Amino acid sequence: MFFFFVGGLQQEVRQVLKSAVGKCTYCGNSVDLVNSDKVLKLFFVPVWQWPAKDPLYHCSYCKNFFPYNYSLPATMEETLLCRICERTVEADFRFCPFCGSEL
């Protein structure tokens, strides 16, 4: 966070709708889908607060927000199907965690 100004509009997380829905393009950590509030601050004091219309992606590590229609590099959606036991395995696995066969 940078504080170049004494007042301004900030976005703050109100509620996490779904955690670890994708990967942050800045730091690679998992991002959450959140409902957020827009907060107007004057000399670091919140003077007005109202809920944002759309849910946003938020990285809790680097504190960046991404718009809901932003296509994040997928983590959870990317899966493989094991040829041997036919269970879904995350794409970055090299071996099936269930049966140990190479993917």
Ligand SMILES: [Zn+2]
């Ligand atoms: Zn991040």
Ligand SMILES: [Zn+2]
């Ligand atoms: Zn398997």
